[in-house]
Amino acid sequence: MKKIIYLLIFTTVFLSCKKDEGKGGSASIEGRVFAYDVNSEGVRQDSGYIMDQKVYITYGGGNFVDDEVRTSGDGSYIFRGLQKGTYTIRVFGYCPSCPLDQYEDKVVTTIDKAGDNVIIRDLITQFK
Numbered sequence: 165m166k167k168i169i170y171l172l173i174f175t176t177v178f179l180s181c182k183k184d185e186g187k188g189g190s191a192s193i194e195g196r197v198f199a200y201d202v203n204s205e206g207v208r209q210d211s212g213y214i215m216d217q218k219v220y221i222t223y224g225g226g227n228f229v230d231d232e233v234r235t236s237g238d239g240s241y242i243f244r245g246l247q248k249g250t251y252t253i254r255v256f257g258y259c260p261s262c263p264l265d266q267y268e269d270k271v272v273t274t275i276d277k278a279g280d281n282v283i284i285r286d287l288i289t290q291f292k
Contacts, residue, residue: 184223184224184247184249185223185224185246185247185248185249185250185251186223186224186230186246186247186249187231187245187246187247188245188247189245189246189247189248189275189278190245190278190279191245191246191247191248191275191277191278191279191280191281191282192242192243192244192245192246192280192281192282193221193242193243193246193251193253193273193275193281193282193283193284194240194241194242194243194281194282194283194284195219195240195241195253195271195283195284195285195286195287196213196235196238196239196240196241196286196287197213197214197217197219197235197239197241197255197286197287197288197289198211198212198213198214198239198286198287198288198289199211199212199213199214199217199239199257199288199289199290199291200288200289200290200291201290201291202258202260202290202291204260205260212239213235213238213239213240214235214239214289214291215235215236215237215238215239216234216235217234217235217239217241217255217289218232218233218234218255218256219232219233219234219235219241219253219254219255219287220232220253220254220255220256221233221243221251221252221253221254222251222252222254223249223251224249224250224251225250231243239286246275247275248275248276248277248278248280249274249275250272250273250274251272251273251274251275252270252271252272252273253270253271253273253284253287254268254269254270254271254287255268255269255270255287255288255289256268256289257269257288257289257290257291258289258290258291259290267290269287269288269289270287271284271285271287
């Protein structure tokens with residue numbers, strides 16, 4: 165009986181130490197956002213890396229936004245202090261031919277170990 169109690173205590177302690185995706189770690193995800201400027205007819209007028217664009221992160225396999233950051237002057241952003249796990253990074257943009265005039269560009273990536281710095285491809289957005 166004593167062995168069973170010790171096993172239950174050990175299992176409970178071991179399982180409670182597992183950390184899920186999200187904040188509290190030492191890893192990061194970074195990238196840049198490239199934007200197309202389009203007019204009201206959807207014709208491209210200009211393009212480049214965009215400042216002050218909201219970038220969103222979802223922890224794990226969820227469908228809801230868990231946090232956001234804004235891009236700096238060169239279009240770069242970084243999410244810091246993340247745990248090991250799976251993350252979805254996304255931006256939303258203007259799209260006159262899309263439902264609700266909006267689309268999203270997203271990247272699903274993983275952090276494999278503490279301290280990783282994952283760099284993802286450029287996210288693409290449009291604005292009018």
